[in-house]
Amino acid sequence: MRRRWAVTASASWWGTACELHASASAAYTPPCHSPGTGGRGTESGPMTAPVRQETRNYNASVPSADDLVRLHLSESPYGASPAAVAAVTGELERINRYPAPGREGLVQALARHWELPEEHIAVANGSDELVLATALTLGDPGSPGLVTAGTFPGYLAALERIGRGAVQVPLAGSGTDTAAFADRLPGCGIGYVCNPHNPCGSALTHDELHRLVAAARDSGTPLVFDEAYHEFGPPAQPQARTHLREDTPVLALRTFSKAYGLAALRIGYALGPADLIAEVRRTLTVLPFSVNRAAQAAALAALDDQEFLGSVRRDSAARRQWFCAELERRGYRYLPSVTNFVAVEVAASAEAQDVLARDHGILVRDTGMFGFPGHLRVSLGSVEELRGFLDALDRVTAGSR
Numbered sequence: 001m002r003r004r005w006a007v008t009a010s011a012s013w014w015g016t017a018c019e020l021h022a023s024a025s026a027a028y029t030p031p032c033h034s035p036g037t038g039g040r041g042t043e044s045g046p047m048t049a050p051v052r053q054e055t056r057n058y059n060a061s062v063p064s065a066d067d068l069v070r071l072h073l074s075e076s077p078y079g080a081s082p083a084a085v086a087a088v089t090g091e092l093e094r095i096n097r098y099p100a101p102g103r104e105g106l107v108q109a110l111a112r113h114w115e116l117p118e119e120h121i122a123v124a125n126g127s128d129e130l131v132l133a134t135a136l137t138l139g140d141p142g143s144p145g146l147v148t149a150g151t152f153p154g155y156l157a158a159l160e161r162i163g164r165g166a167v168q169v170p171l172a173g174s175g176t177d178t179a180a181f182a183d184r185l186p187g188c189g190i191g192y193v194c195n196p197h198n199p200c201g202s203a204l205t206h207d208e209l210h211r212l213v214a215a216a217r218d219s220g221t222p223l224v225f226d227e228a229y230h231e232f233g234p235p236a237q238p239q240a241r242t243h244l245r246e247d248t249p250v251l252a253l254r255t256f257s258k259a260y261g262l263a264a265l266r267i268g269y270a271l272g273p274a275d276l277i278a279e280v281r282r283t284l285t286v287l288p289f290s291v292n293r294a295a296q297a298a299a300l301a302a303l304d305d306q307e308f309l310g311s312v313r314r315d316s317a318a319r320r321q322w323f324c325a326e327l328e329r330r331g332y333r334y335l336p337s338v339t340n341f342v343a344v345e346v347a348a349s350a351e352a353q354d355v356l357a358r359d360h361g362i363l364v365r366d367t368g369m370f371g372f373p374g375h376l377r378v379s380l381g382s383v384e385e386l387r388g389f390l391d392a393l394d395r396v397t398a399g400s401r
């Protein structure tokens with residue numbers, strides 16, 4: 001059973017992708033040489049053979065976005081720890097030198113922080129790189145990935161781009177349907193669950209998390225929990241870390257982009273069983289210098305400054321409370337959130353997103369882009385930015401509410 005967990009990496013990523021299909025079951029359409037157009041299954045529909053699609057650019061950049069109000073990428077309005085900023089400044093003296101490919105300093109610090117052996121940690125160029133590396137590396141290569149519909153598009157994009165394809169489980173309301181997901185996991189090669197959930201902001205309960213972990217353990221199918229927003233929740237919020245065991249193919253992805261405020265530097269990490277982490281690391285070494293010096297130094301300093309993180313957590317929780325109260329006062333419905341964003345119900349969300357950008361210079365995210373239309377996902381920026389958004393939204397939706 002455990003052998004199914006990891007795909008042996010080949011010399012190149014393309015090599016790996018083609019190898020996956022060379023060994024895929026007869027039910028598959030080998031897509032290595034012929035990009036296709038369809039093939040995703042859904043929980044209710046047939047699990048069709050995944051075929052590689054042209055990867056959509058789900059994060060197309062907005063020209064001059066820095067001049068606009070940025071409430072579209074769940075960034076931190078609090079900056080980063082001053083110690084992290086100082087660490088980056090110090091590294092500027094050494095930018096003629098390659099970064100440490102093994103990322104040992106940060107791995108050791110994370111091992112102390114999480115009370116785990118170093119072999120259980122892989123550091124990468126943001127969670128994004130870990131999504132791609134796990135999709136390339138883990139699980140039965142002849143089976144598609146399992147994702148929820150209506151969530152962060154990175155999992156689907158990675159699985160489609162490497163030709164593995166994905167089956168989507170519809171959401172139950174605004175959260176993961178854990179019963180359906182657990183049912184389908186054994187038939188898939190790897191699973192991805194976004195917890196807390198982007199863009200809805202909900203989090204799994206202990207029982208829900210436990211059910212998914214049990215499905216991974218019993219089936220031997222690797223399950224990746226993307227916990228990019230975990231730090232914004234209450235201290236007792238369930239997390240995959242407490243389920244990490246050698247006999248359970250579960251990984252947790254964490255990032256320094258959100259609560260730690262280091263989005264531009266691109267750094268994140270995975271926690272998981274040593275054998276899976278070893279395979280992921282092998283894939284990551286294809287790009288040995290993908291985590292730059294400034295990022296490694298900054299993350300080390302940021303991790304060491306838990307006081308700063310604590311202030312971000314407290315301020316974010318207070319901001320969220322204020323923003324939700326303000327939404328209620330103005331008559332908007334929204335989804336309760338444990339993250340640094342809130343999904344505000346707006347019927348014509350795609351149009352509202354465009355008008356807010358074009359006429360008001362305010363960037364927010366239409367959740368239709370995630371396959372969950374009818375909401376605008378709004379990052380918890382500064383009070384001034386959020387007031388500006390609310391005033392603009394009042395104007396955009398006037399007459400239609």
Ligand SMILES: Cc1ncc(COP(=O)(O)O)c(C=O)c1O
Nearest residue numbers: 126127128152198228255257268
């Ligand atoms: C759920 C989720 N996972 C991963 C990422 C990417 O994180 P990183 O900046 O670490 O690549 C994001 C970014 O918005 C996200 O929302």
